[in-house]
Amino acid sequence: MSTKNQIxxxxxxxxxxxxxxxxQECRTALAPYLQALKAEERITMLKLGDKTVATxxxxxxxxxxxxxxxxxxxxxxxxxxxxxxxSQLSPIENLATxxxxxxxxxxxxxxxxxxxxxxxxxxxxxxANHKGIPTAKPIYEDLxxxxxxxxxx
Numbered sequence: 001m002s003t004k005n006q007i008x009x010x011x012x013x014x015x016x017x018x019x020x021x022x023x024q025e026c027r028t029a030l031a032p033y034l035q036a037l038k039a040e041e042r043i044t045m046l047k048l049g050d051k052t053v054a055t056x057x058x059x060x061x062x063x064x065x066x067x068x069x070x071x072x073x074x075x076x077x078x079x080x081x082x083x084x085x086x087s088q089l090s091p092i093e094n095l096a097t098x099x100x101x102x103x104x105x106x107x108x109x110x111x112x113x114x115x116x117x118x119x120x121x122x123x124x125x126x127x128a129n130h131k132g133i134p135t136a137k138p139i140y141e142d143l144x145x146x147x148x149x150x151x152x153x
Contacts, residue, residue, distance in 0.1 A: 007109050030092075033085070048086060056083055122147065 037045070048056065060083050063070055070076055122143050128136035 005113065007106070007113060009110075053086075053090075056086070 046052075060080065063076060063079065067076070125136050125140045125143060129140035
C-alpha cells in the first residue's frame, strides 16, 4: 500500500539561513517602532477593518480640508501620525500574514505526511515485535512510549 505524497521538497540549508537572517533583519529594523500588547489590551481596543480603514482615511481627508471642525481635545498631529503608521504597516502585515500562512500550511502538510509514515513504521515494528523478532523489541519499547494509552478519569 502506498501513501499519498502531496509534498516532496528539500529546502537547502543556505536558503533557510538566508530567509532567517532576512526576517531577523526586518524584525530588528522595525523593533524600535513596534508595540507589543497584552491579551486584555487587544480585547478592549478598537480595531481597524475594511470599513473602518476607509472611515479613518476619509476622516483624515476631512481634517485636512476642514480643520475648523477638529475638536480642541483631538490632537491632530497624533491622529495623522497614527493613521500614517497604520497605513505604512498594513501592507507589511498582509505580506507577513501570507508568508506565515504559507509556512504554516507547508509545515502542517510535511508534518502530517511524516507522522503518517512514522505511524506506518510503528505498526510494522509492533507487528515484528509481536512475532518475536528480537531486533524489533528495543525499537518497539522505545516507540511504544509515544503511543501509550492514557487512562481516562
